[in-house]
Amino acid sequence: MHLLYNISIWVFGFSMRILSLVNPKAKKWVAGRSKIFGQLPELEKRDVIWFHCASLGEFDQGLPLMELIKSNNPNCFLLVTFFSPSGMDHYYKRQHCADHVMYLPLDTPSNAAKFIAHFNPTQAFFVKYEFWSNFIYTARKNNTSIYNISGLFRDDHRFFKWYGNFFRHTLTKFDWFFVQNQHSKELLASIGIQNVSVTGDSRFDKVIDNKKNATKDSIIETFCAGQKPLIIGSSWPEDEKHILNAIANSSKKIIIAPHNVDERHISGIIAQLTVRYSRYTKANDNHALEQSTILILDTIGQLSNAYFYGSIAYVGGGFSGSLHNILEPAVFGLPVIFGPKHKRFPEGQAFINHGFGFSINSPQEICEALETIEENYTAIQKKEFEFIAINAGASLKIYTKIFSV
Numbered sequence: 001m002h003l004l005y006n007i008s009i010w011v012f013g014f015s016m017r018i019l020s021l022v023n024p025k026a027k028k029w030v031a032g033r034s035k036i037f038g039q040l041p042e043l044e045k046r047d048v049i050w051f052h053c054a055s056l057g058e059f060d061q062g063l064p065l066m067e068l069i070k071s072n073n074p075n076c077f078l079l080v081t082f083f084s085p086s087g088m089d090h091y092y093k094r095q096h097c098a099d100h101v102m103y104l105p106l107d108t109p110s111n112a113a114k115f116i117a118h119f120n121p122t123q124a125f126f127v128k129y130e131f132w133s134n135f136i137y138t139a140r141k142n143n144t145s146i147y148n149i150s151g152l153f154r155d156d157h158r159f160f161k162w163y164g165n166f167f168r169h170t171l172t173k174f175d176w177f178f179v180q181n182q183h184s185k186e187l188l189a190s191i192g193i194q195n196v197s198v199t200g201d202s203r204f205d206k207v208i209d210n211k212k213n214a215t216k217d218s219i220i221e222t223f224c225a226g227q228k229p230l231i232i233g234s235s236w237p238e239d240e241k242h243i244l245n246a247i248a249n250s251s252k253k254i255i256i257a258p259h260n261v262d263e264r265h266i267s268g269i270i271a272q273l274t275v276r277y278s279r280y281t282k283a284n285d286n287h288a289l290e291q292s293t294i295l296i297l298d299t300i301g302q303l304s305n306a307y308f309y310g311s312i313a314y315v316g317g318g319f320s321g322s323l324h325n326i327l328e329p330a331v332f333g334l335p336v337i338f339g340p341k342h343k344r345f346p347e348g349q350a351f352i353n354h355g356f357g358f359s360i361n362s363p364q365e366i367c368e369a370l371e372t373i374e375e376n377y378t379a380i381q382k383k384e385f386e387f388i389a390i391n392a393g394a395s396l397k398i399y400t401k402i403f404s405v
Contacts, residue, residue, distance in 0.1 A: 005133060005166060006109065013106045028085035032103040040118050041100045046077040050121040050144075052104060052135075055084040057203075057325065058127040059091055061150045064205035064395035065125070070097040072403070079119060083130060093301050095213075107132040116142050123402075125149050126174075129157070133170045140173040149398055150202045151179040153187045154344065160187060178398045181346055197401060200394040201347065207331040208392055214308045219283045220255070221309070223295045228311035229253035230370075231334065233303050234324035235316035236260075237268060239339060243314050244272045246366035250293075255306050257297035259316055259324065266298050307332045312373055314366070318342055318359070326351060331388055333381045335373045337366060356384040 019026040049069060053059040059080065066078055078097060081104035082088050091101055105111035112134040123145045126136075129152055139146055158164045159171060168191050171177075177196040179185055185196045223229075230250075232243055235258045247254060258265055270277065275293040280302065283289050297303060307313065313329035318339025326336045326347060337358045342348030351357020358369035373380060 002133075002166065009107050009134075013108075025085055028089070029103075032085065032088060033105055036103060036105055037114055037118075039102075043077055043119070046075065047073070048077045048079055048119045048121040049073075050079045050081070050119060050124045051098075051127060052081045052083075052124070052130065052132075053087055053127045054130040055082065055087040056090050056094075058130070058150075059087055059094065059096075060206045060325070061202045062125065062127045063094065063096060064202050064209065065149060065398055066097055068395055068399045069403075072399075079121065090300065104132065104135070107134045109134050109138075112138040116144070123147065128152055131167070131170055133166070136170055136173050145402075146174045147398075147402065148174055148177045148179070150200075150394065151177050151184055152181070152346070153179065153184040155187065157187075159191060176401070178394070178401070183346075197397070199397040199401075200391050201327075202394040202398070203325070203327050204331075204388060204391045205393065205395045207325075207327045208388070210304050210328065211308075211331045214305055217302060217305050217309075219280055219289065220295065220302070220306055222286050223255070223278065223283070223289045223292060224253060224309050225290045227253045228309065229255050229295075231303075231306055231310035231313045231329060232256045233307070233313055233315050233329065234259045235314070236320060237265070238319040239314070239316040240269055240272065242319070242339075242360070242363050243366060244269075246363035246370075248274060252293075254294045255297060255310070256294060257303040257306060261298050261300060266296060269296060304328055307334060310334050311377075312337070312370065314338070318348070323348055326357065327388075330356070330384055333384055335377070335380050335384065337369050337373075350387075354383055354387050356380045356387070 016026050017030055020030040051062045051066060053062055069076065070078060077099045080098040080101045083104055088103060105115055116138045121144050124139050125147050128150050136146060158167050171193055177188060178199045179196055180201045182198055185198050188196050230252055232254065235256065256269060258269060273294060276291055277294040277296060278289050278292040280295060280297045281299050297306060307329045311334065313334040314337045315324050315326045317324040318341055321341040321344060323338055323342045323345045326338060329336055335356045336351055337360055338348060340359050340361050342359060348357060352359055360366050360369055
């Protein structure tokens, strides 16, 4: 089975090189790994602690633990690897304490051997659910302690399928699993893995930290003119089709922060608007800003601060099955609306169950959700703040378990 896995990795790498000829994201993926072993940092015999994150969302989950580790061991060398270009493209927009950030090389035996030999990590943290077998096996042979943090397992994962023996064996190399929920713990127990703690989602710690560090934004503040707008965050065209239809005749201030801020997408949003709007990057007239009904955040990095000014949030990705971070607005007490495909994101159902999350399928359902929220705003917000407070502290629990002797 290990041979079949290695063949599949080789086929995947070859496919990405072919795809890179026509796909910009694949091109970045390939280019970022082309000279990777010629650009490794000098370590000067420092204690290397390695975090692997699939993308930016997992980086956010790992950051609170990284900060705890670094504050208590400032001389350690924090290494972060990403699988996805979206992580490499945007990680620098986060305040972080990583000493070196790089793409994870393709998971071949030779790449894993070179990587582990150079860095010799004492500890490795795989965030959420991306597990690369050759790196894990090689790290274990190197006596690296291996952990999974904010782990999230589902019934349809390959570990729990009839053909999943090789992948199940990979999981046996971990020292401990720190998972988000009880169901993940039960799934791991069903395949004989008992070294598991339910510590929750460390993203709660990250968004709480974001709230503490929120800063004023003069452009957004001028636009709001004392009102608390509806925030449309990380939206995709399918989201915009529904939400812009629902709010077409609204007089309420609205901020739109699309996931993609390329000119084609922004132009597509503008074509659907029937009210005055301003673009963040072109906001040089305060009067025009104040008179605008919609502000388009056509840049990256302003969304988390925008939630500070909002009253209700619509978070995108729920029509494609890639729901974006609904914790970011929730920490500011914004009731959250999102699309119907949130099965892979347990926080979505948790929000619904606790009464401050609203899943919608149509513009009409958005209008109904907005009406319900307006009528019960104070009670909904109270539940939301209580939920955030109860779920804080995952990172400290993980740190205490690993580092307290």
